[in-house]
Each structure stands twice: as C-alpha cells, then as structure tokens.
C-alpha cells in the first residue's frame with residue numbers, strides 16, 4: 261500500500277485544534293499527523309486516511325493530496341513543473357477541471373496568468389498522454405488542482421474534497437450572518453466542551469453551534485450526507501469507501517432515534533424566524549430537534565442546574581444588529597424595520613438639496629450603537645447573575661466586547677471568520693460581588709472588569 265502526503269487547510273487560528281482532531285481520527289484510519297502551519301495541517305497515510313479525514317473531520321476546510329513541491333523563479337518554471345506531473349494517473353481528459361492559485365509573498369506578477377499557465381500545462385500533459393484535452397469548468401468541476409506559491413517554492417495539490425468540507429449538506433436556511441460549520445466545530449473544540457457538559461447558545465441564529473454539537477454528541481460524521489471529490493478520481497476505491505460510509509450511515513440512523521432529553525444542549529434567539537431556520541437545519545442534519553426558546557438574551561437564565569459552557573457569536577457591526585427593546589422600551593431596528601425608520605426620518609429631516617440621507621443614517625448608527633452598548637451591558641449582567649460557574653465563549657470582531665460586558669476575559673484567541681479577524685473571548689463567570697466602575701460593590705456574580 262502506498263503512503264501519501266496530504267494537507268488539510270482550515271480557518272486560521274484552528275490549526276492546533278485540527279491537528280488534535282486528525283490524531284483522534286486514528287480510530288477510522290492510520291493517520292500520521294505532521295506539522296501545523298498557518299492555515300492548515302500536514303498529515304500522511306494511505307488513501308483511506310484521506311477518505312476518513314473527508315468524512316470525519318469537523319474542522320478541516322478540505323483535504324488536499326500533495327503531488328509535488330519545487331523551488332521556482334517565474335511562471336515558466338511553474339508551467340514546466342506542472343507539465344512534468346503524471347496527472348493521467350489521477351483523472352481522464354473527459355473530466356472537467358478547475359485550477360486555483362494561492363500566493364504568499366510571491367514575486368509572480370499575475371496570479372491569473374499563472375493559473376492559465378498551470379491550466380495549459382495540465383491540459384497539454386493530458387493531450388500528449390491521451391490525445392484529448394480536458395475542459396475547464398469553474399462552477400462544478402470534476403477535478404480541482406490547487407497551486408500554493410511562496411516566495412521561493414511552488415506546491416501542487418490535487419483536491420480530494422470537491423465542495424469545501426464546511427458544506428455538510430444540511431444547511432439550506434442561512435441567517436443573515438451564519439458561522440461556517442467548521443469554524444463552529446473548531447470553536448467547540450477550543451472550549452473543551454464534551455457532550456456530557458451543558459451547552460447553551462443564547463443567540464443561536466440558524467443553529468450552527470447547536471447542529472455541530474448535537475452531531476458530535478451523537479457521533480454523526482459531518483460528511484455523511486455529502487459526496488466528495490475523491491469519488492471522481494481514478495484511485496477511487498469504492499469497496500474501502502463503502503466500508504467507511506456504511507459505518508457512518510449506521511451511526512447517523514441511530515442518531516435519528518436519539519432522545520433529545522438526553523442531550524444537555526440548549527439554544528435561544530430573539531428572532532422567531534431564526535429559530536424556524538435553526539429547527540429546519542437541525543432536522544436536515546438528521547438530529548433530534550432541540551427545544552429552542554424565543555428569548556431576548558438579556559433575560560436569559562441558566563438552562564441547566566449544572567454549570568456548563570455558553571457559546572455565541574453575538575451580533576456585530578454592519579451585518580447584523582442587536583435586536584430587542586431599548587432602555588426606554590423602544591423597538592431596536594432590524595434589517596427590515598431600519599429601512600422604514602430611515603424613510604420616515606428623511607421626511608422631516610431632509611434639506612432643500614435632497615441630500616438628507618447622511619444625517620439620518622449617522623443618527624441611526626449612533627442610535628444602534630447606543631442600543632448595542634445597552635444590550636451588552638445587560639447581557640453581561642445576566643451572565644453574572646445567572647451563570648456562576650459557567651465558562652462563556654464569545655466570538656466577535658469587536659475587541660471592546662469585554663469592556664461592554666464589564667467582564668474581564670480569561671483568554672482571547674485570534675480566529676478568522678472568513679476574512680474577518682475575530683477574537684474568541686473566554687469569560688470564567690465566578691460567584692462574587694460585582695464591582696461597578698465607580699468602585700461600589702453590588703450583589704451578583706462576576707468576573708469583574
């Protein structure tokens with residue numbers, strides 16, 4: 261049996277979590293985990309290691325087979341390098357192709373031109389060996405080649421995943437700002453959560469943390485509902501794959517009948533629409549629908565007697581606003597109502613030039629900021645009062661969150677939500693008096709800020 265080298269990319273900040281997860285996959289296939297580098301983890305093993313990682317990794321974004329690596333100086337070197345590779349071993353000229361080039365600090369002048377050169381090299385190679393050239397299909401290719409270029413070296417990878425692995429196949433209903441499934445799964449791993457510990461997401465939106473947690477608790481493989489790129493490669497060993505897949509399907513079938521009362525996993529959100537999406541997503545993820553509550557997070561109380569882990573990515577920035585009633589009982593703007601309110605203000609706040617838009621929008625933003633600040637203060641209070649003994653993890657791009665909550669974080673871990681740089685703040689909520697900024701103590705429970 262041959263051994264191959266693989267690279268599994270993942271959201272930045274989750275490399276160590278992914279390396280630990282890949283080590284745990286030893287139950288499904290022999291995997292030797294190598295170095296984790298910014299953006300992913302190297303590992304090696306037989307072909308079954310790639311199949312198992314695709315099926316079972318909750319954190320990897322893809323699994324790439326390393327074809328070859330070599331120093332280069334320019335696009336022509338990369339063309340010659342790609343032309344030498346025995347692509348005919350992996351796929352045929354009847355299959356469609358997509359090439360992606362990623363470069364870090366490279367001297368290449370145009371990535372588009374480099375992509376074209378690699379495409380030409382692969383197509384020329386196939387034509388020379390088989391008499392036919394493959395077609396390009398950037399939307400739904402049969403085969404994807406990834407080229408990774410640094411200042412000095414070029415590495416060619418063949419993708420074994422197809423669609424990225426965070427596409428589990430269960431999400432149809434997205435919220436306004438859903439988390440990627442593999443980022444949610446990685447965060448769960450960073451929290452140290454285990455299925456016997458209570459887990460609560462008080463702003464669960466479309467239910468990404470919940471679906472990932474329930475699937476993990478019930479041992480449902482994240483990839484059980486989807487197809488993979490390796491199924492289209494010549495090396496596809498259908499018998500070995502069926503063995504892995506049938507075992508995963510048996511587990512998934514058993515999960516459908518699991519008793520939801522045995523799962524200490526809880527979710528709530530202020531939006532009934534979002535809860536509907538979460539329920540639909542949980543149903544499609546093939547797990548029992550949890551009992552989800554419609555609740556303003558400022559009014560939350562601990563959902564279990566035993567302390568556990570609270571996890572959330574609260575609303576932030578332009579993409580999604582805090583909702584609920586303001587301190588004086590006024591409704592907070594939502595994406596839809598905000599437009600209506602803006603229209604009304606334009607009616608009396610406009611000027612003769614008709615350029616009345618900026619002032620009301622600035623006013624709206626200030627108003628939303630004020631409501632947001634009030635929300636986080638009240639949310640922090642609810643944490644202190646009702647969650648003593650819990651550990652709370654919050655993912656946000658707002659570095660001022662601990663100040664807004666009046667809580668001091670125990671740790672903060674940089675993580676990327678797509679291109680957005682975020683922090684995962686951890687707060688250990690301890691019983692004790694809350695010290696106000698003016699120095700007076702008041703009753704409650706808190707890690708003081």
Ligand SMILES: C[S@@+](CC[C@H](N)C(=O)[O-])C[C@H]1O[C@@H](n2cnc3c(N)ncnc32)[C@H](O)[C@@H]1O
Pocket residue numbers: 435437438439462463464465466467468469528529530531534555556557558572573574575576580581582583584635
């Ligand atoms: C960034 S989204 C969370 C996305 C979620 N993790 C997912 O994967 O879909 C923030 C969520 O906070 C909810 N939210 C806004 N204000 C709230 C409030 N006052 N109480 C509870 N939830 C609120 C929104 O409805 C939204 O679903």
